[in-house]
Amino acid sequence: MTITEPPPRSGRDGQRAAGARERHLGAIFETVLTRGPLSRRDVARMTGLSPASVTKLVKPMIHHGYVTEQDPEAGVPGRPQIPLAINPDRHYAVGLKLMSSEIVGVVVDLQAQVQSSHRLKFEDRSLQGGLATIEKITGVLLGRCPVPSDRLLGIGIGLGGHVNGPAGVLHRSPFFSWRDAPLQKLVSERLNLPVVIENDVNTLAVAEQWFGAGSAFSSFLVVTVGTGIGCGLVLDGRLWHGVSGVAGEFGHMIVDPDGPACHCGKRGCLESVAGGEAIVRAMSGATGPRITKVSQVANLAHAGDPAARKAFTQAGVALGRAIATLLNLINPPLLILSGEGLAASDLFIDALREEVERSVFSTAARDCTLLVRPQPDEAWARGAAATMLRHGVLSSLRALTDEALM
Ligand SMILES: [Zn+2]
Numbered sequence: 400m401t402i403t404e405p406p407p408r409s410g411r412d413g414q415r416a417a418g419a420r421e422r423h424l425g426a427i428f429e430t431v432l433t434r435g436p437l438s439r440r441d442v443a444r445m446t447g448l449s450p451a452s453v454t455k456l457v458k459p460m461i462h463h464g465y466v467t468e469q470d471p472e473a474g475v476p477g478r479p480q481i482p483l484a485i486n487p488d489r490h491y492a493v494g495l496k497l498m499s500s501e502i503v504g505v506v507v508d509l510q511a512q513v514q515s516s517h518r519l520k521f522e523d524r525s526l527q528g529g530l531a532t533i534e535k536i537t538g539v540l541l542g543r544c545p546v547p548s549d550r551l552l553g554i555g556i557g558l559g560g561h562v563n564g565p566a567g568v569l570h571r572s573p574f575f576s577w578r579d580a581p582l583q584k585l586v587s588e589r590l591n592l593p594v595v596i597e598n599d600v601n602t603l604a605v606a607e608q609w610f611g612a613g614s615a616f617s618s619f620l621v622v623t624v625g626t627g628i629g630c631g632l633v634l635d636g637r638l639w640h641g642v643s644g645v646a647g648e649f650g651h652m653i654v655d656p657d658g659p660a661c662h663c664g665k666r667g668c669l670e671s672v673a674g675g676e677a678i679v680r681a682m683s684g685a686t687g688p689r690i691t692k693v694s695q696v697a698n699l700a701h702a703g704d705p706a707a708r709k710a711f712t713q714a715g716v717a718l719g720r721a722i723a724t725l726l727n728l729i730n731p732p733l734l735i736l737s738g739e740g741l742a743a744s745d746l747f748i749d750a751l752r753e754e755v756e757r758s759v760f761s762t763a764a765r766d767c768t769l770l771v772r773p774q775p776d777e778a779w780a781r782g783a784a785a786t787m788l789r790h791g792v793l794s795s796l797r798a799l800t801d802e803a804l805m
Pocket residue numbers: 650651661662663664665668670
């Protein structure tokens with residue numbers, strides 16, 4: 400960590416004006432996408448823009464097919480209002496979730512509705528083997544759902560680990576030996592398509608922001624629980640990456656310095672204390688068939704086994720304490736709990752809630768709605784596709800800013 404003087408501020412008025420138009424176009428698109436169909440008057444009210452600005456900015460969006468006008472609303476006093484809606488057919492994106500042994504992929508339309516899906520196992524887990532599998536699954540997905548090239552925005556890739564999304568670099572992942580790989584550039588050159596890469600928890604946060612429960616909030620958190628434990632932060636409308644993409648590595652908060660070894664090289668990370676491996680490890684002294692999976696522990700717990708029940712309760716307490724720290728730090732109005740670990744949420748959610756309430760400062764727990772959302776693997780791939788949609792659409796809208804001036 401270095402301490403230094405802040406750099407001088409810079410910026411020109413022209414750039415600032417263009418930046419504002421871009422933001423306003425983005426805000427209108429997001430509002431129609433997440434809350435539409437909406438009249439121009441409602442869009443103006445919700446975005447805080449003037450009705451005249453909305454009318455001017457919506458024009459190029461309609462011209463280029465992002466937004467369509469629906470039939471006028473009947474029975475509304477005054478001039479009939481024409482509802483605006485997103486045209487789901489305007490753009491499509493491929494989303495891939497890279498897991499330890501396979502890739503789950505989807506093709507989605509502009510409303511993130513899944514058009515086709517497929518799973519493919521890695522035959523070779525080297526970087527070159529990974530690129531070949533990405534190419535193969537993309538071919539299968541687009542073969543099943545042919546998309547005209549001018550409508551395909553590109554490929555979104557989500558995977559666990561330290562991913563610097565804005566830089567396009569995968570620094571490290573617990574699943575692969577690839578280190579500091581410029582994955583975005585490598586896939587983009589190989590498939591000749593735009594590509595975005597992102598930490599997989601962040602992709603879920605983007606999907607929630609544009610297409611899910613997060614759409615009604617400018618700030619919220621997504622915490623995923625399973626083999627890994629992660630957090631995606633949306634703060635004031637922005638996915639928060641930090642300076643190098645490490646932001647949200649909640650699972651590697653050290654909660655017990657003398658605790659078990661974590662795959663990151665440290666000891667006692669939250670993930671090593673409350674993740675899937677910890678639940679299995681807690682049963683290592685159990686008699687009977689060898690336990691290697693969380694689902695086996697869950698079955699025992701559901702059958703009333705006290706050691707199995709305790710393993711889940713302990714994980715719930717550790718998670719609850721860590722989530723209380725998150726609530727103290729961010730004070731979000733919404734926390735979405737997701738991930739494969741929630742298949743057994745009934746076994747730890749009460750312990751988690753009680754510990755959050757016991758450990759949190761002041762009203763931070765009362766202020767926050769906790770939403771428990773078990774999701775299939777496909778939801779992660781959809782999240783990766785949503786990340787590409789978001790990036791691609793906002794880039795395309797940027798190209799419309801000049802038109803919006805005319
Ligand atoms: Zn760790």
